[in-house]
Amino acid sequence: MSQISRRNLTLSLCAIPLVAACGNGIGSAGPQRIDARVDATLTQLFSTYPNTRSLATKSTGMLVMPLVTEAGLGLGGAYGQGALRVGGVTVDYYSTAKASAGLQIGAQQYAHVLFFMTEDALLNFRRSPGWAAGANIVYATPETGGTLNAETTTSMAPIIAVIFGQAGLRVGATLEGVKYSRIIP
Numbered sequence: 001m002s003q004i005s006r007r008n009l010t011l012s013l014c015a016i017p018l019v020a021a022c023g024n025g026i027g028s029a030g031p032q033r034i035d036a037r038v039d040a041t042l043t044q045l046f047s048t049y050p051n052t053r054s055l056a057t058k059s060t061g062m063l064v065m066p067l068v069t070e071a072g073l074g075l076g077g078a079y080g081q082g083a084l085r086v087g088g089v090t091v092d093y094y095s096t097a098k099a100s101a102g103l104q105i106g107a108q109q110y111a112h113v114l115f116f117m118t119e120d121a122l123l124n125f126r127r128s129p130g131w132a133a134g135a136n137i138v139y140a141t142p143e144t145g146g147t148l149n150a151e152t153t154t155s156m157a158p159i160i161a162v163i164f165g166q167a168g169l170r171v172g173a174t175l176e177g178v179k180y181s182r183i184i185p
Contacts, residue, residue, distance in 0.1 A: 030185030035090055037066035038083045041111050045164060052162060055115045059160075061086040061122040063114040063180070065096055070168075071107035076100040081183065084126070092126070093185050098178045108168025114161050121158035125180070133178045137161045 041064055046053050056062060061084060068080030078098040083090045114137070116122035125131050138157035 031093065034081055034083055034093055034185055038064045038085070038090070041066040041113070044111070045113060045162065048164065049162070055160060059115040059117055060119050061116040063094060063116070063125070065112050067109055067111060068096060069107070069109050070098070072100060072104035074101070074104065076104050078178070081185065086122070093183050094180050095183045096178050096180050100177065106169045108166055110163055110166040112161055112163045114159055116159055118158040129181070131180045133161070133180070
């Protein structure tokens with residue numbers, strides 16, 4: 001019978017977390033879970049705001065973020081995962097992250113969908129390693145969602161953001177400064 005030295009035991013115990021961290025995600029339920037949440041989010045969006053269905057049919061692609069959690073107490077942040085759909089099919093998975101500092105307190109959760117109304121906007125989004133939301137987005141709030149249609153908004157901006165399903169005790173929701181990055185769930 002061989003004896004295990006203290007050094008070999010220590011090295012073996014240290015190697016276990018390193019080897020365990022090498023998972024590639026194959027066989028995990030991550031993509032199916034995200035797709036199920038995206039389907040439920042789109043169903044909620046289209047049933048609550050029926051005119052957004054015309055945006056979906058006119059758009060070249062949609063980035064659906066089913067659940068974004070945002071919290072802050074002086075320093076704040078947000079995170080969520082979702083899927084990019086082109087032609088009704090998921091083509092990529094993305095995460096969203098945001099950091100902020102300043103006078104803020106509270107937490108909220110919300111869903112949002114980015115409608116890419118032009119092929120160039122979708123192409124620029126997919127080519128960038130980390131796309132940041134900025135001034136080129138038109139926001140459609142729940143108050144205007146009832147009268148929102150593709151004809152009036154296509155000429156306004158190449159990307160339209162619809163934020164809905166807000167719950168929490170934090171004032172306002174905006175996508176300014178949000179960074180989207182491609183992920184492998």
